[in-house]
Amino acid sequence: MAKKPVEKQEVETTGHEWDGIQEFNNPLPRWWLWTTYACIIWGIGYVIAYPAIPLPGGATPGLLGYSSRGEVAADIAAIDAMNAPLVARINELDLTEIATDDLVGGEADGFAYNGGQAVFQTFCAQCHGAGANGFVGYPSLIDDDWIWGGTIEDIHTTISYGIRHETNLDTRISEMPAFGEFLSKEEIGDIVEYVGSLSGINGAVATEENEMLFLDNCAACHMDDGTGDRFAGAPNLTDAIWLYGSDVETLTHTVTFARAGVMPAWEGRLSESQIRQAAVYIHSLGGGE
Amino acid sequence: MNEESSKPASLYEAREPIFPRKVKGKFRNLKWWLMGLMLGLYYILPWVRWDRGTNLPDQAVLLDMANRRFFFFWIEIWPHEFYFIAGLLIMAGLGLFLFTSALGRVWCGYACPQTVWTDLFILVERWVEGDRNARIRLLKAKWDARKIRLRLTKWAAWLLIGAATGGAWVFYFADAPTLAVDLVTGDASLMAYGFIISLTIATFFFGGIAREQICIYACPWPRIQAAMMDEETLTVGYRDWRGEPRGKGKSREGEAPLGDCIDCMACVNVCPTGIDIRDGQQLACITCALCIDACDDIMTKIGKPRGLIDYLAVSDFEREKAGEAPRKLWKHVFRLRTLIYISLWGAVGVGLLVALFVRTDMGFSVSPVRNPTYIMLSDGSVRNAYDVRLRNMQGDDVVFNITAEGADGLSLSIEGLEGAAVIAEADETTKIRLYLTSTRDSAFSSTQSSPVRIRIENDETGADAFADTVFNGKDR
Known part of the structure; x- marks a missing residue:
């Protein structure tokens, strides 16, 4: 502690003077100087140890062989190793047991649910929507209507092998004929009228004639009562949910040219545990059977 | 110019070691x-x-x-x-x-x-x-x-x-x-x-x-504290009008009589920051008051009144120099400034206490799922989903029964559960997905937005809480 003000002393100046104010040439504080030297030494060591000097083919590698990409890769590997027991647990459990498992189950805090959500938002949301409510031609996954089945096993199969994904041998496949090729416009109009009558839309009325046309052409897949066949991926025509729309024009288009939505198979692109996680997540959104 | 004086003054000053002496008081x-x-x-x-x-x-x-x-x-x-x-x-x-x-x-x-x-x-x-x-x-x-x-x-x-x-x-x-x-x-x-x-x-x-x-x-803090102090603040000071001129022994002839300070340096020797309080109030003084004890000890020994160094307020200086008694302690302490600080301090304190007593150890929030706002089911009924969080701050699990009010015609269900009883785990926030479903022909289904109140009731104690939300129907 300076007890008395320092006596005014002669101090070397730099010779710079502005309006009588002189720039003193005082020495640097000792700690400051030492810090500077320490920084220089540290800097030399850093250039040797770490990537530092940019060259055309990339920076000098440095003795420690550090790279930020390598660090990320190591971090990911560490997280994968940390999650390995959880992943193994998901793979060994029966699909129906995952959601309630002590280790990986549970909503909001469960590994399966959260992992499934991440998979869904990355790979599925483009078509099915971030809220999984679908778009025209892309089914909603949160209602109670399923074309190919809504049990967790069904969902798992659909994700794994896709729908009409032709390069996958196990894919779900069926083909609706384009009835415009062998039915007249009047006959198609009659079928549309009958289909409308099944769920009471479009003010449609069933007659013996259009029922006959339906039974001859459609019932093989959609069943005699129109409730559809999940084995053939034939939608239920008696409910309130329409994948492509329920007005007369859309239905006419559907019958004339047929519909054949395609979903990619994810086996090979996603790991088995990721597919299982996605199935758990989708099953929990309110539509699961 | 000799070599010594041509050297520029160093800006670094080594610390002078301080050896505070033992003191009693x-x-x-x-x-x-x-x-x-x-x-x-x-x-x-x-x-x-x-x-x-x-x-x-x-x-x-x-x-x-x-x-x-x-x-x-x-x-x-x-x-x-x-x-x-x-x-x-x-x-x-x-x-x-x-x-x-x-x-x-x-x-x-x-x-x-x-x-x-x-x-x-x-x-x-x-x-x-x-x-x-x-x-x-x-x-x-x-x-x-x-x-x-x-x-x-x-x-x-x-x-x-x-x-x-x-x-x-x-x-x-x-x-x-x-x-x-x-x-x-x-x-x-x-x-x-x-x-x-x-x-x-x-x-x-x-x-x-x-x-x-x-x-x-x-x-x-020493840099800021001056802003909180004024002339009424009691702080450690030296009665220089009593102590000066300082010196040992008897007054010499022809000079002013010596004051009470015998320049024994007791106050300096006990100071943990190594300052001389007789120089006046200064930044390095932490007002630990040890110099008061040291000086009082000396004053007692030489038979002079204590308090040469004491807690003083600047506003008393002139008064004391004129021979009057200093004002009472409480008059220094309780003045407008400190009363304002006390009331602000008290107001925040009371606010915190109230907040502490009105808070519950059971928290409950309902947020409607907005993507999508509603979903139509195959029988034409309309369903809304809600993310419900149940916060249980207690050390034991609590069972809550969930009901929807003002919602005749709405059926309530919970994802993954049968019925409407939910276990809120101890010391956790439990998240559930709640569904309200209105039938195809219900007014809820065709009204864009209807108010709904979700109520939870503790299965054991009957304590309840509610949250208001909306049911979204088909927007026509």
């Missing part, structure tokens, strides 16, 4: 008591137990960082209640303002950890090396066996105190008895050891080496 006693109280609290608090039920820790004061919980006896604070901490910090700030405007740097002098620990370190130093004169001799002495022994003993004692400081610190963040065993067996986390080591070093450095330099150079 009422302020020294007060400081011993305060030191004992504060160190005792610091070391004992983590070991106090408090029963909170089976699922919660039984440590009275615990900062559980991993689970983001703060336990303080009967109070448990979750991260969303951090405003309690903010409120306490505001109260601490206002309290500091209050005490500073009333009594100067009383925080610095009595309660600041830097002061308390430095006091403790100086005490140890005195035990090992002797009082002021012995310590000065030891500093100048050669490094012989005795000096090395004394220095090593002192440093070892300081290190032990430092380790105890850091050791007590980590107990606030984990279950103390478990951690104590883990620390000994080497099973504690690296974080715990790291904190103990760094706090040991910091305590050793701050209390043993840096000492008053922290107060003078490093601490921002």
